[in-house]
Amino acid sequence: MRLVLCLAFAVSACAQPTGSSVGETEPSLRRADSAITRAAPLSADTVAVVDHVIPLGEGTVTVRVRLDGQQPGLLHALNLHDDESTSVEAAAEVIARRGGRVVEVVHSGDRNVTFRVGGRSYEADPNRMFTEAGRARTLGALSSNDPAAEAALEAFADSVLALYTAVRPDVVVTLHNNTPDNYSARSYEPGAQYASDAAAVTVHPGSDPDDFFFVTDRALYDALVGEGFNAVLQDNDAATDDGSLSVWAAREGVPYVNVEAQHGHRAEQAAMIDALVDVLENRR
Numbered sequence: 001m002r003l004v005l006c007l008a009f010a011v012s013a014c015a016q017p018t019g020s021s022v023g024e025t026e027p028s029l030r031r032a033d034s035a036i037t038r039a040a041p042l043s044a045d046t047v048a049v050v051d052h053v054i055p056l057g058e059g060t061v062t063v064r065v066r067l068d069g070q071q072p073g074l075l076h077a078l079n080l081h082d083d084e085s086t087s088v089e090a091a092a093e094v095i096a097r098r099g100g101r102v103v104e105v106v107h108s109g110d111r112n113v114t115f116r117v118g119g120r121s122y123e124a125d126p127n128r129m130f131t132e133a134g135r136a137r138t139l140g141a142l143s144s145n146d147p148a149a150e151a152a153l154e155a156f157a158d159s160v161l162a163l164y165t166a167v168r169p170d171v172v173v174t175l176h177n178n179t180p181d182n183y184s185a186r187s188y189e190p191g192a193q194y195a196s197d198a199a200a201v202t203v204h205p206g207s208d209p210d211d212f213f214f215v216t217d218r219a220l221y222d223a224l225v226g227e228g229f230n231a232v233l234q235d236n237d238a239a240t241d242d243g244s245l246s247v248w249a250a251r252e253g254v255p256y257v258n259v260e261a262q263h264g265h266r267a268e269q270a271a272m273i274d275a276l277v278d279v280l281e282n283r284r
Contacts, residue, residue: 047096051106054159057115057122057152062106063163066092071099074280075273076169077259078160079104079176080126080245081111087175087261090269098277102175103164112142115152122149127174127244129157131251134243170280171220171255174245177263178210185212185230199235204228210262211272216246217255223279224257229272 052063066088075098077091082105091102105126107113114123121143128138135153139145178184186209188198202225203209212230215221221233236250249256257276261269 047092052163054156054163056113056156057117057149059115061113061115061156063160064104064106065101065163066095066104067101068095068099071095072167073099073101073277074170074284075100075102075173075277076164076167077102077173077175077273078164078245080160080174081105081176082107082109083111084175084177084263086177086263086266087259087269090261090266091175091259091273093266093270094273094277098274100277101167103160105160113156115149115156117148117152120144120149122153124153125243126156126160127176129153129243130161130245130248131241131243133241134247138243170283171217171257172245172249173276174256174258175269176258176260177265177269178260179263180210183260184209185232188232197235197239198232200233201231203230208262208265208268210260211265211268212260213272213276214246214258214260215256216250217257219283220255220257220279223282224275227275227279229275 048067050065052065053060054063073095075091075095077100079088079091079102088102088104094100095102105113112123112125114121116122122139123142124135124138125142128134132150135150135157136145139149139153185201185203186192188194188201189203200221203212207230209230212232213221213224214232214234215224216234216236218233221231224231234246234250239247239250241247246256246258259269259272259276261272
């Protein structure tokens with residue numbers, strides 16, 4: 001399945017909120033054009049916060065957009081896990097200084113989303129919903145997968161991407177946090193759990209491997225490593241199809257960067273985001 005990013009670049013109107021309901025559309029299949037604005041921008045000279053209500057199955061999930069009203073900026077970031085707030089705080093700090101947008105999936109404060117279809121309950125990882133194989137795997141692992149649940153999750157993925165790409169990003173940027181000894185750049189080194197997914201890994205001596213960039217583009221990898229940051233370059237030909245946005249972006253030929261840092265490393269993650277914006281400026 002080819003999700004909506006390439007189309008949304010050309011037709012961002014599909015991501016505009018509306019104050020009315022969808023009407024006859026099946027609730028579990030509604031997309032971003034059914035979004036309802038819950039909060040208006042604060043003012044043009046502050047970081048605005050706008051909440052959009054996006055259908056997921058028989059319920060809804062809030063997708064929050066933070067943006068600087070005066071500075072368009074180069075940073076257009078997406079946070080998919082609601083328990084990874086350090087990354088959102090760091091990005092909000094950067095956009096207040098340098099402009100840009102942060103799109104955040106907000107629901108229960110947990111990593112995974114839960115929803116109902118046909119009276120049945122389902123659970124899924126929102127960073128595993130961007131390919132057909134990923135949706136089937138995450139639903140099967142966390143609850144159960146069936147065509148109705150997969151269709152609802154696909155519609156939700158389309159809606160999130162439509163909102164995110166309402167302003168075209170030069171590079172798809174995601175924001176994530178991890179916990180010590182659970183996941184880091186070293187997870188991709190030879191012999192480690194995800195070694196087969198990586199084409200290159202750099203962990204600088206004395207650095208914290210929990211704080212790293214995960215990228216799909218060699219030039220971005222080289223630039224970020226050159227700035228002294230840890231980084232992993234995805235092997236776009238061999239990476240496991242887990243439904244993550246990095247796999248989808250590689251298939252679509254869209255440059256992708258995940259800014260990954262340990263929970264609580266707000267200052268470190270803000271510095272990483274600042275460095276990424278510098279790299280993006282130099283690419284123009």
